[in-house]
Amino acid sequence: MSFFEGLLNNDVFMVCFTAWFIAQLLKVVITFVFEKKIDISRFVGSGGMPSSHSSFVTSLATGVGIKKGYDSVEFALSLVLALIVMYDAAGVRRAVGKQAKILNKMIEDIHAHKKDIFTEKRLKELIGHTPVEVISGAILGIVIANIMI
Template sequence: MAFIEGILNNQTFAVCFISWFVAQILKVILTFIFDKKIDVSRFVGSGGMPSSHSSFVTSLATSIGIQRGYESLEFAMALVFALIVMYDAAGVRRAVGKQAKILNKMIEDIQEHRKDVFNEKRLKELVGHTPVEVLSGAILGIIIANIMV
């Protein structure tokens, strides 16, 4: 019980959660604005604008920086963690999404000729982020942390 109470009273965790939540809500709103459809799966899905991963980790680093100091070991660790997550989102995970798109097209082309070759579901293509999506998420996380802490 003390663990749950501690988490619920942890300001830094609250900042991170709110930052993630706002980013996910913005994905649903932006999908509605640009695609003219309500897609609630965007609330829990990865990829898209803004990066909730970036928002989450930059709000963590910013919150720690404000509370412990930007010269602290805790801030340095959070910053390194944030940079790794954002690099992964725009690099590795984005490449995975591009590969999934190509593989899905290849499977469609093969299935046009032979229906019995693949029974797998389509691979998820929206996995990573563009640099703009990562930067937008990072800015969102920094702003929310500065407002809340």
């Protein structure tokens, strides 16, 4: 069996991919509903509702728990990974996004007074997640894993 055949036959991987895909698709749909525009870049972008990082890692942990048992070392490893990723998404990455917003405003103010001091493009502001986005992504991942496995 080739690498790709093995990956496509791996139930847990397919659950993770599906959870990620649905989360990213929901970002496009939610952007359309609230902003009345289709923004396909939301499908591959980070940040926003729901957290695809959270859905990805919680579907992994749930899938491993279902397949190997919630008392297994594999589940413990995947759960710890999930908790680290979700903490990072709502903590560090969110703080980076807030800092980018402030820096972009500072650069705009500087450009208003003196031109061409900075040549860098705007920093990406939508990087991390709010706690609600992280929890929503986590719930999505758990639900998808329970449906598919």
